[in-house]
Amino acid sequence: MGSSFLSRVKSALSEKLVRAWYRPELSPSLYPFVPLAALVKREADKRFQAFRSNPPWKPPVPVIVVGNVTAGGTGKTPMVAALVKRLRNEGYRPGVISRGYGSGNNGQSQLVGQGCDPLICGDEPVMLAELTQAPVVVDTDRQRAVKYLLENTDCNLVISDDGLQHYRLHRDLEIALVDGIRGLGNDYCLPAGPLRESGERLLSVDLVVSNGVLQRELPVESVLMELKPAGVIAVDGSSRKFPDNPPGQVHGVAGIGNPERFFLTLEQQGFAVQRHSFVDHHAFQSEDLSSLGEGIVIMTGKDAIKCRSFARKNWWYLAVEAQLPEPFWAKVLDRLGNL
Known part of the structure; x- marks a missing residue:
């Protein structure tokens, strides 16, 4: 059985689940996951409160986190690229950190070079390095990634591609993206819905950005990104x-x-x-x-x-x-x- 066939099967199953998540009401097929979703929400709330009461190490430069509260794509990578371009024009020297999803990262910080193999560095970090010409560091530990970036480049500002829920990372500015069409879906946490943490988390971020015209109600005002x-x-x-x-x-x-x-x-x-x-x-x-x-x-x-x-x-x-x-x-x- 070829990998292409298996991928298409996984994709079909994933699309079916995502469609159920983003219905306005909870689909009956997701009822069995509601107790797990409640546990996910409770654990996410605990982690956020621990972060608020015991702040992590603060880097000597500003840190901007670009993330979301839902699973799946909301346009974080184009947002990061836009931030790098604009802030560079304003006189900053931005660098980017990323988890490097899908990479072969071995638990150490790695500076992404242009032409780097995406299987080693991750697809989004390689794309960002080529798009922005900014230094990009990949590490599952974003605090360690910040330290590595500051030690090995002349950056005076750090942008984290994703990481809103990575509470070992200090942040001076949080930008949360939401898909304009899909919104927060059925408002349930994983696996019953698309939320990584409660939708009320948007009330505590600095800026909420809607990727496309907003068609679902949010608990807070948003800015339109096209x-x-x-x-x-x-x-x-x-x-x-x-x-x-x-x-x-x-x-x-x-x-x-x-x-x-x-x-x-x-x-x-x-x-x-x-x-x-x-x-x-x-x-x-x-x-x-x-x-x-x-x-x-x-x-x-x-x-x-x-x-x-x-x-x-x-x-x-x-x-x-x-x-x-x-x-x-x-x-x-x-x-x-x-x-």
Whole structure:
């Protein structure tokens, strides 16, 4: 039984579970998980209160945490890239830390270089290093990652890609992202719902950002973030230009937390999309996409990082950039200026 087939089975099961999580009401199929969800919520609340009463080590530079309270993709990586770009323009020297999900990290801090193998460094850290040209450090222990970053670079500001629930990490500014369409789902914690901790946690963060127009009510006001397409780029790293008159039908490939958002974006660009979704952080191999033939394939930037070494000439990825309103940046800069 091939790995591609197993991946598609896992993806189908994952999509079924996620659909149940994001219904407005608790699905009957999730009733057996409610006691576990209550335990998860209680433990998350205890950890947060322990963090508040016994703060961790405070680094000598500001730390911004970009995270979420739900499982799955909410646009954290584009947000981190936007923060690096804007704060660099404001005179800061930002560096990034990441857990490096899916990496072969062996419990030690590792500085991610451009072209680093995503199986070793993780897909998102490699993508961020290439997008931002900023130093990126991977470590499951984010406090250790901060120390390593400060010892080995000239950074004077740290941005954590994810880590809202990593309470060994001090933070001066918390930014929580929420998917505008899916919101907080059924408001239950894992495994009965998508929440990593109670939705009330959003009341204590500095800024809540909605990825796309908010269609579900939240317990707090949010800022709108829009992910704008920034070009269709060859997966193999060449400078080839995307065809001026491509066929309307394309294969959309996504191994991210919310693949449907990506497919809808492609459709908004005028493509008729044949959907191919994989589990988040899927370690792509050539056989996963061998059945797609000579038709045009468009994937996410995160997936392209893992497919570059065996990419075909008809494989492309859609680059996106996060756009945020000036009042958001004013709040971020004001907070940093007051530290």
